[in-house]
Amino acid sequence: MMNKTGVPLLFEISTPGRRGYRLPDLDVPEVPLEELLPAEYLRQQEPELPEVSEIEVVRHFTQLSRLNHGVDVDFYPLGSCTMKYNPRVNEDVAALPGFAAIHPYQPEETVQGALELMYNLSQYLAELSGLHSATLQPAAGAHGELTGLWIMKAFHEANGEGHRNEIIVPDSAHGTNPASAMMANYKVVEVPSDGRGGVDVEALRKLVGPNTAGLMLTNPNTLGLFDENICTIAELVHAAGGLLYYDGANANALMGIVKPGDTGFDIVHYNLHKTFSTPHGGGGPGAGPIVVSEKLAPFLPGPIVVKQGDRYVLKQPEKSIGRVKGFYGNFSVLVKAYAYIRSHGAEGLRQVSETAVVNANYLMHHLKDLYDLPYNRHCKHEFVLSGRRQKEQYGVRTLDIAKRLLDYGVHAPTVYFPLNVEEAIMIEPTETETKETLDRFIAAMRQIAEEAETDPESLRSAPHYTPVGRLDEARAARQPILRWRKA
Ligand SMILES: *Cc1c(COP(=O)(O)O)cnc(C)c1O
Numbered sequence: 001m002m003n004k005t006g007v008p009l010l011f012e013i014s015t016p017g018r019r020g021y022r023l024p025d026l027d028v029p030e031v032p033l034e035e036l037l038p039a040e041y042l043r044q045q046e047p048e049l050p051e052v053s054e055i056e057v058v059r060h061f062t063q064l065s066r067l068n069h070g071v072d073v074d075f076y077p078l079g080s081c082t083m084k085y086n087p088r089v090n091e092d093v094a095a096l097p098g099f100a101a102i103h104p105y106q107p108e109e110t111v112q113g114a115l116e117l118m119y120n121l122s123q124y125l126a127e128l129s130g131l132h133s134a135t136l137q138p139a140a141g142a143h144g145e146l147t148g149l150w151i152m153k154a155f156h157e158a159n160g161e162g163h164r165n166e167i168i169v170p171d172s173a174h175g176t177n178p179a180s181a182m183m184a185n186y187k188v189v190e191v192p193s194d195g196r197g198g199v200d201v202e203a204l205r206k207l208v209g210p211n212t213a214g215l216m217l218t219n220p221n222t223l224g225l226f227d228e229n230i231c232t233i234a235e236l237v238h239a240a241g242g243l244l245y246y247d248g249a250n251a252n253a254l255m256g257i258v259k260p261g262d263t264g265f266d267i268v269h270y271n272l273h274k275t276f277s278t279p280h281g282g283g284g285p286g287a288g289p290i291v292v293s294e295k296l297a298p299f300l301p302g303p304i305v306v307k308q309g310d311r312y313v314l315k316q317p318e319k320s321i322g323r324v325k326g327f328y329g330n331f332s333v334l335v336k337a338y339a340y341i342r343s344h345g346a347e348g349l350r351q352v353s354e355t356a357v358v359n360a361n362y363l364m365h366h367l368k369d370l371y372d373l374p375y376n377r378h379c380k381h382e383f384v385l386s387g388r389r390q391k392e393q394y395g396v397r398t399l400d401i402a403k404r405l406l407d408y409g410v411h412a413p414t415v416y417f418p419l420n421v422e423e424a425i426m427i428e429p430t431e432t433e434t435k436e437t438l439d440r441f442i443a444a445m446r447q448i449a450e451e452a453e454t455d456p457e458s459l460r461s462a463p464h465y466t467p468v469g470r471l472d473e474a475r476a477a478r479q480p481i482l483r484w485r486k487a
Contacts, residue, residue, distance in 0.1 A: 130261025234264025
């Protein structure tokens with residue numbers, strides 16, 4: 001790794017014998033370790049640890065932290081990921097000892113507060129989704145999808161319709177949708193998009209039938225477009241005996257405006273770590289609760305929290321598909337989502353969605369003359385440009401544009417997704433950005449469009465100002481080096 005002067009940063013800094021901290025000599029009689037621990041638990045060799053001084057450790061980790069880009073550093077318009085600012089108060093609340101220090105084996109009567117929080121959070125998610133009851137167990141969006149599909153399967157089986165083995169998924173779907181359907185042992189049937197970016201209803205009409213178990217849909221879809229035919233789509237799937245699954249990973253566009261349940265969906269998952277402000281991106285704990293309609297409630301994973309008089313108790317739903325996660329899910333993520341919902345209130349959540357949508361339309365409006373916009377309609381929380389013009393006219397690819405953006409100090413948008421847009425650039429600003437930040441991003445994107453014309457080589461060799469240049473991304477993902485080993 002290099003800094004901007006081209007002088008390499010030192011990464012391997014261990015020096016034999018160097019120490020960060022020394023304990024004073026023992027001033028009590030020493031007991032031999034062999035007397036304290038059985039011999040088989042004693043280390044035979046010295047541990048292989050880096051030998052470094054305290055200041056070297058501090059600088060090493062501080063420098064590493066500064067090589068990374070995050071929402072706390074600058075703009076992060078990564079479409080489909082909702083990289084919004086996470087209010088610190090949520091972290092403070094989750095760290096309160098009454099939440100952080102309780103144990104999952106504690107008797108119910110000693111954790112009434114935690115159960116109340118889970119109960120209320122389930123109710124809030126039911127209210128937002130327009131559905132009946134929730135499980136908070138799933139640890140991620142994809143995990144919620146799998147859980148929802150298992151519930152679908154259990155429901156069909158209970159009705160003597162276990163033969164239904166097809167899940168319909170649009171071509172613009174998030175990759176986890178077909179993957180989850182495969183994992184739940186379904187056959188994936190793809191439905192194409194129409195000219196306006198929504199589900200092609202005529203194609204869907206031909207695909208639904210006696211084998212349809214359900215349809216998975218995200219609305220607004222990954223193009224950031226609200227499907228205007230959603231009620232017709234729901235009717236077609238329901239008439240064929242199927243269920244509708246709503247991928248609500250990014251619920252940032254609809255909170256307090258549209259309830260998925262009102263548009264015909266039977267199952268919804270929410271990504272608390274996207275919409276409800278838990279920091280994500282490093283693979284940390286998340287939560288993908290699902291909410292289901294009344295007829296599916298008996299199949300939910302258990303236990304769920306129910307209210308009896310003024311007590312909260314744990315109950316196993318009658319036909320539960322069983323547990324999908326140890327204990328109660330990632331509890332601290334639930335606390336943060338609860339704090340987020342309570343601090344915003346109903347009005348505040350609606351405002352979040354309105355602002356997210358206005359911000360995305362503002363960016364789209366100021367970029368659509370210089371980049372292709374395949375679906376020129378009002379967008380919701382995100383929109384998808386295409387770098388086709390830059391590729392055809394100047395030999396500059398979307399990847400080059402994304403890499404050049406790093407030189408401007410912002411994270412690149414999602415690129416090459418969704419798959420149904422050539423050279424896709426998927427931009428999601430979120431509601432937490434100021435107009436000044438949005439304007440700075442517009443200026444950067446406009447300048448890059450000009451550079452593509454006047455100096456395409458500078459884009460093809462970008463980034464120029466980051467600690468590392470272009471990486472072998474396939475190897476970085478497949479052979480990551482995540483821990484120190486003695487050389
Ligand atoms: C992020 C996302 C998912 C998957 O969520 P994970 O928590 O990463 O498993 C599913 N669908 C959509 C539309 C998403 O954006």
